[in-house]
Amino acid sequence: MPDSRIKNEEQYRALLEIGYSKEKSARIANTPDAGVKGGHAKPYNEWTKAELYQQARRVGIPGRSYMSKKNLIHSLRNN
Template identity: 50%
Template sequence: MASSHGPSVKDDDTYEALRKQGASKEKAARIANARAAGDKPSARGGKSAPYEEWNRDDLYDRAREIGIKGRSEMNKSELIRALRSH
């Protein structure tokens, strides 16, 4: 039985399974909450251009915001990969 992870996690079983598979707390919570909501996209999603259309400086800034390590050594395609796998 999964324990409660607080009100920010809507599907404790999915969260716990993802954590056991090695997902970060943030990623596990994001997926668990999406599943609890029926995998419906949020109303505000999809307004940003795909990462391929961003310039490297903007990608770098986004990577810095979310704390991706090693970002200063990454080129544009590596930053895109790191952002998508975060």
Template identity: 55%
Template structure:
């Protein structure tokens, strides 16, 4: 039986599955709350993180709330963004 995660989670089953796979609460909620009909259509427009400047990576890390970003180098920022 799927547990209700409250009104802020649109797809409780998907959220629970993602959490069981080890995703953070934030990332699982972001995915479970996405509109599946438009998500696939939006993707693929951003370049690879390796092509971004360190400043761009820092700004993205700030936007998604990654802590400790000011002490990270470019490689660490990429890793943090991919695993947040």
């Protein structure tokens, strides 16, 4: 039975199959437009700290309010 808290169940299952943890899979699958391809976003180093903070908030990165811009970029790329 699908989990109602997961927005993109298909992507969530695919991430689990390739070895991602349940937490990381859920975080990615619940990101708005997570499965949409297109490459229209600018690189993180061109984002403002406020934009990075909002993205970290969307994906559920803990401790984001204490992070520098550099740490936010690192966390978004590696979580």
